Amino acid sequence: MRFTSRRVLVSGTACGPLLVFDEPLSLWGGYEPQSGEIIDRRHPLSGVEGAGKVWCMPHGRGSSSASSILLESVRAGTAPAALLLREEDGILSLGAAVAREIYGRTLPVLLLGADVHEQLCCLPRAEIEVR
């Protein structure tokens, strides 16, 4: 199955298992970059391993320090493989853009249409390739 993105926010290629977020996650206080675990205890995915997965999320949430956490996770090797968002998110895009510069690691951030987003949410075990 092929999907088309609405817009590429930060380009790149990636591959990984899909991780669907029904609720947005604030990375600051919600993702532990050293362990790669989702640590927001009020989030439905609390305790889930996020490293190397393609995160399909409505949008980010919370503090602008999320870009620092995303960058820190790239440094620690626990970053998501890619971010598929339904709404534009400057803070996460910035983290990805800086990661490409500093660690030469591409972390594509794509904007999906609501229909594509819904279809993806039905494929919880899919391996996703972003090109």
Added chain:
Amino acid sequence: MQRGGPCAAWGPEVIEGPLRLSERDRAFLGGELGQGAAMAMRILTTMAEVYGASELLDIEGAHIDGCLYHGESGLDFAERLVDGGAQVRVPTTLNVGAIDLVHPELYQGTEAQAGRSRRLMECYTEMGCQSIFSCAPYQSGARPPRGAQVAWAESNAIVFCNSVLGARTNRYGDFIDICAAVTGRAPAVGLHLDEPRLATLVADLRELPEALLRDDVAYPVLGYWLGSISGNRVPVLVGLPAETDEDRLKALGAAAASAGATALFHAVGVTPEAPTLPAALGGRAPEITLSCDLETFEAARRRLSTAKDGPIDVVALGSPHFSLAEFERLVPLVEENPPSDRVEFVVCTHRLALAALEEKGWLERLRDVGVKVIVDTCVVVAPMLRQREGVLMTNSGKFAHYTPGNLGMGVVYGSLEECVASAAHGETRRLPAHWAKS
């Protein structure tokens, strides 16, 4: 826009879409002004595309928040810019770092942490930023004129810059702040433009007692309320006294930016873009009108405290950094009623105020009664307190908001006079609310 092939193909050639770049922007990307500046422009143009900007605009100043140490990656980023010869192209000031460079002996963290915090601050001064290390740059020399395009980071600085000075900035943060300063450019979107600066929400204060609005204690509370009701809207306050001073606007803006996403507020007859209500609204009808009565005010005030009145361990003042005018009120209060030995009493300020305190002999007077004055940083972003648990009391809406999460301590909000009286007794003391209906 989808590209296959190796990611190494990333570079200036992929700049496409609706973003139009100037000759000079392209020279930056081509590395003609150095590798550090080229990297800054690559990040800036990526973000301009994310925001859907059609062009970049010139800025005439910047204020940087990226000098606060959060982790190794922030240091990697800054070192890369320094190694690439990056220098700021516009006058640029620095927000707080994670250590007080003037009083390093007050630092309570590890030596390794102190070293990395210090190095990050140095990286930014090596790029030509001015080492004011203050979250109140507007009281420490950086006052862009009305209408000036700037790139400011740190939520309270942003809201003061837009609202009180009438200069124009979006909500910048780590990384992109220095990229704007190094290139002298910013994406031409949002609050840099005319239309998005118009208010769409009216926040009416006219039901509140006048005596309340003459008391400093009201302003962080009003800000907290304003931030929580505004969402992404630009609010305009009606009913703020015309003589509302800068320290009150500072307290209001900082609390609003802590409670919500407020980057700009207007106040009719007080702030520069709101000579009248229709002017602030751009002649349109407001989308929403909300009113603050005494009950709403008291509810917001209660939300600023997480601990009950009782024993306290710390009094922290100065978020945003304490001004000289605020010290002028504090000094006689603490001399009359010195803090108890059981209470750690800390005031955070900037170097300009510290120099004035020394010159006036006030610093000695504060130290004599056991008040600790720190600069370059503050107690909720760096390990500066000896106390790590218990209850912190403050007159700052911003400290009240961040203390539970950042320090794990309980917090009690009160007026400056209440903070001083409570510090003297080691437990909260409340003064009568003279505005309350009898």
